[in-house]
Amino acid sequence: MLSTYKFEHGNDFVRICNIPNFDLSSTFENGQCFRWEKISPDHYIGVAMGKVLEVFKDGDDLVFYNTNIKEFESLWIPYLTLDVDYEQIKQVLSKDPMLKKAVEFAPGLHLLRQNFHETLICFILSSNNNIQRIKKIVNNLCQATGKDISYNGKTYKSFPPITDMQKLTCEDFMSMGAGYRSKYLVHTINALCCKDIDVEHLKNCSLDQARKVLQCYMGIGVKVADCILLYSGTRYDVFPSDVWIKKIMASYLGESPSVEKILKYASEVFGRYAGIAQQYLFHYARFNL
DNA sequence: GACCAGGCTAACT
DNA sequence: AGTTAGCATGGT
Numbered sequence: 001m002l003s004t005y006k007f008e009h010g011n012d013f014v015r016i017c018n019i020p021n022f023d024l025s026s027t028f029e030n031g032q033c034f035r036w037e038k039i040s041p042d043h044y045i046g047v048a049m050g051k052v053l054e055v056f057k058d059g060d061d062l063v064f065y066n067t068n069i070k071e072f073e074s075l076w077i078p079y080l081t082l083d084v085d086y087e088q089i090k091q092v093l094s095k096d097p098m099l100k101k102a103v104e105f106a107p108g109l110h111l112l113r114q115n116f117h118e119t120l121i122c123f124i125l126s127s128n129n130n131i132q133r134i135k136k137i138v139n140n141l142c143q144a145t146g147k148d149i150s151y152n153g154k155t156y157k158s159f160p161p162i163t164d165m166q167k168l169t170c171e172d173f174m175s176m177g178a179g180y181r182s183k184y185l186v187h188t189i190n191a192l193c194c195k196d197i198d199v200e201h202l203k204n205c206s207l208d209q210a211r212k213v214l215q216c217y218m219g220i221g222v223k224v225a226d227c228i229l230l231y232s233g234t235r236y237d238v239f240p241s242d243v244w245i246k247k248i249m250a251s252y253l254g255e256s257p258s259v260e261k262i263l264k265y266a267s268e269v270f271g272r273y274a275g276i277a278q279q280y281l282f283h284y285a286r287f288n289l
Numbered sequence: 290g291a292c293c294a295g296g297c298t299a300a301c302t
Numbered sequence: 303a304g305t306t307a308g309c310a311t312g313g314t
Binding site for chain 2: 031032123124126127128129130131132133134180181184218219220221222223224227240241242243244245282286
């Protein structure tokens with residue numbers, strides 16, 4: 001928990017002392033985010049919220065560069081969900097034997113609370129696509145439309161706000177490699193610029209209502225809606241069901257279970273932590289099935 | 290050349 | 303309401 005962290009910090013760095021249960025690779029390379037670059041094992045640089053952050057593991061410490069303690073507490077602790085008690089959640093989830101294995105496989109996995117619009121755009125791009133290609137397209141988008149951020153003599157790009165993406169045409173997105181999703185992006189970005197989504201409402205309404213709101217936008221179905229809700233930290237009672245989750249859920253529900261059946265089972269068994277359970281399962285499935 | 294990847298839309302019964 | 307072809311692209 002947050003209160004137990006011990007910090008050392010200066011003008012341009014923050015060190016969290018003794019935080020053994022945060023793993024960079026299983027957090028940044030589990031398909032929830034697309035803008036973290038591995039420099040070397042346990043050493044990453046990423047762009048989020050218009051800022052560049054460098055992080056590496058030093059024994060049981062985590063060291064963050066290009067930030068200070070004030071910014072770290074207001075921005076990066078929520079982003080990295082360092083304010084969430086994963087020990088308690090993992091304990092609850094581990095009552096299920098499959099999840100026990102999945103949690104033991106990646107005990108340092110954290111969900112992220114990412115910018116809502118960025119998550120929405122990235123997961124429209126994710127449909128019938130693979131993670132490597134999604135990263136490439138997102139990078140092309142940021143290069144074309146993002147703002148410069150310089151750090152350590154290098155220029156990085158922020159993820160553009162939707163108002164800046166409104167000028168992009170279908171052909172622009174095609175040239176970035178977005179393929180048939182280009183049309184969805186143009187349509188949805190326009191709709192969002194006309195009338196934005198009330199994220200607070202998405203938190204307070206029922207899950208079915210939240211899914212319905214998102215599915216009004218072109219390119220968003222049940223699976224993408226659940227990803228947006230989960231990876232923006234909007235709600236955790238979701239269960240994004242892609243091909244990997246369908247594979248691993250077959251061990252609970254028999255061969256090729258329907259999405260309906262999966263969602264029903266997940267909400268009954270994993271309840272309000274279903275989204276977190278899904279993330280451990282997805283990561284486990286990708287590396288073990 | 291098939292088949293696959295964090296699926297969705299549109300056009301069918 | 304439920305089922306299915308078609309879709310851009312790059313890697314294996």
